[in-house]
Amino acid sequence: QVQLVESGGGLVQAGGSLRLSCDASGRTSSLYVMGWFRQAPGKEREFVACISRSGSSTSSSESVKGRFTISRDNAKNTVYLEMNSLKPEDTAVYYCTADRGFFRTRYYEMDYWGQGTQVTVSS
Numbered sequence: 001q002v003q004l005v006e007s008g009g010g011l012v013q014a015g016g017s018l019r020l021s022c023d024a025s026g027r028t029s030s031l032y033v034m035g036w037f038r039q040a041p042g043k044e045r046e047f048v049a050c051i052s053r054s055g056s057s058t059s060s061s062e063s064v065k066g067r068f069t070i071s072r073d074n075a076k077n078t079v080y081l082e083m084n085s086l087k088p089e090d091t092a093v094y095y096c097t098a099d100r101g102f103f104r105t106r107y108y109e110m111d112y113w114g115q116g117t118q119v120t121v122s123s
Contacts, residue, residue: 002026002112004096009117012086016121020081022096022114030054030074033099036081037107038092038119047105048094049081059103064090086121093118 008020022034035050049060049070058070069082079096096114104110 002029002032002098004098004112004114006094006096006114006117009094009119011120011122014086014088014121014123016086017082017084018086018119020083020094020096020117020119022079022081024077024079024096024098028074029072029077029079029098031100032111033102033104034070034072034079035097035099035110036070036079037095037097037110038090039095039116040089040092043092045095045107047107050097050099050103050105051079052103057103059105061105083119086119088121088123091119091121 003025036048039045051058051070055072067085072079093116095116097110098112
């Protein structure tokens with residue numbers, strides 16, 4: 001079992017930046033591929049980014065590529081999502097995930113979820 005707790009969400013103007021954190025407890029998070037998904041009102045939950053167990057490889061969706069960066073600190077059992085050049089369409093609840101697989105991007109394939117943190121980008 002892994003428990004995930006996100007933090008760092010909030011309200012920001014378009015063009016601004018936010019850094020989300022995800023603290024993992026329970027089984028060592030280094031056993032899992034860690035990732036971020038988001039869900040906007042009325043939309044399906046979508047993949048944002050993920051990072052390999054060692055942190056040496058990452059993957060991100062085309063909509064955030066070049067603006068968002070995922071990283072992890074296994075010593076702290078923490079995953080980060082650095083979000084720059086934010087747009088109003090980035091407004092969503094952002095969820096941290098843990099995956100026993102490898103770079104899976106479908107939300108129903110994730111093994112563990114956090115409770116989510118709201119990110120609102122005003123125009």
